[in-house]
Amino acid sequence: MSSSRLFAVHLGIFSTEDDAGRVREACTRWLEPLGLSHELSLIGPEERTPAGELTLAERYEELPDQWRAQYGEPAPASHDIRELRLRLRCSPDVLEDVWERLTRTLCPDPEHASPCPIPWSGGWRGEVEADTDGR
Template sequence: MTDLFELRLGIYAAASAAHELADKAGSLLDERSRSASVVRTWVISLIPGDQPAEPGSEEELSVAELYEELPEQWRQEHPGADPADRRVTELRIGVYGDGVRALLDELCNLACPDREHHGACPVPWSSNYTVPFDDHYRAYLETHYGHLRRVHGM
């Protein structure tokens, strides 16, 4: 069913890697918009770790707190190494379309093309999505992404 949803991909990476991943995600979404009409309209935001994990929620959890395991995964794989400019960042992708799970799987493949590899990923990541399954989440999606629906006059 065509609706609003939000894909979330948390990463622990340098800003350049976060921007590169966002560019790849944009290319994927453009392709999906043209080929299968699964994605009608979309918007990508790079959210820094100090921002709220769920804007408008009563919970005060930050993006960095939501993905607190990612820096630890990197440290375990690189003991004693300097993380340099790596930071927790979230790619937040608002979409008006359908096929949320398949699309999230494709986005995760951008973060880790070989999910069967041994050891930790070079860029630790975690994913999730928000669908309008209750009034709270419908209101959240409408507030942040309702403009995507209006692009199509829906």
């Protein structure tokens, strides 16, 4: 059995504010019944990455290009880069399942011709936790 760790998942999307909200709601619907300790947030385009070194536009600079490739024109002004951030405590095996569910929320058919209707990019990392037992 794998031990539980704290993970930070990030998923950049290029969409309208309403579409981003629907993605967040869909993730909440399948995530909450899993009973995992988690925090899910949707970060707006004006935010920076957690370490502050990049803007979301810099981190996900390829997403508007994915839109142009899909639709053959620049995106409407209503589209912008947003980031879904998920912190959760689980085993690495459970994280793989969560990642699969998360990406299928945006791309239900992984065999479709690229790019996706809502361009996305993301990843995850394990987080180091502070020792809290006083040693």
